[in-house]
Amino acid sequence: GQQVMQIPQYQHVQEGEDFTTYCNSSTTLSNIQWYKQRPGGHPVFLIQLVKSGEVKKQKRLTFQFGEAKKNSSLHITATQTTDVGTYFCVGDSWGKLQFGAGTQVVVTP
């Protein structure tokens, strides 16, 4: 069945630095989504990528969908303490949402 792998599992970042988290699917996806979960909270939708090679930006966050629609990345520039949380990529296989294990981000002031 479909598997979504996400790396790294943990990311310690100093405030102001950049980092990237990567997502790989074992199968071609119809689209990929990214969610953020703050400590103690629930996942919240960030963005959806649909087209091959698509790149979208949300302020300091840049999301990319691979050409083969099997991988994706999230790049955060100038990390802030508000970026703390776990970022999940989610593979969408025709309505069935498969979560990656997430990248837990810790920001050091």
Place this chain on the structure above:
Amino acid sequence: DAGITQSPRYKITETGRQVTLMCHQTWSHSYMFWYRQDLGHGLRLIYYSAAADITDKGEVPDGYVVSRSKTENFPLTLESATRSQTSVYFCASTRDRMNTEAFFGQGTRLTVV
């Protein structure tokens, strides 16, 4: 606008007991999902439903039962709770097969002792 609500928020139960977690959404979304979240595993799909009276297994369905007699409700039942089912459970919904932005409930923290 209530959105999607889960109850209870916290539950402690004994091994072997049956327990039901409730999920209610007010948007008439077609799809509903149950996930469990454990350290190191992210969110794992237990069951999902594409519409009323249509349910399907996810990644970890064993020990769980779901039903969906009405579009707005999607209860999850642990037939005979085990300690390995101690977890945080999230219910989510999406509008339809094409509009798949998921909206999550606040979660239910279940402890089986």
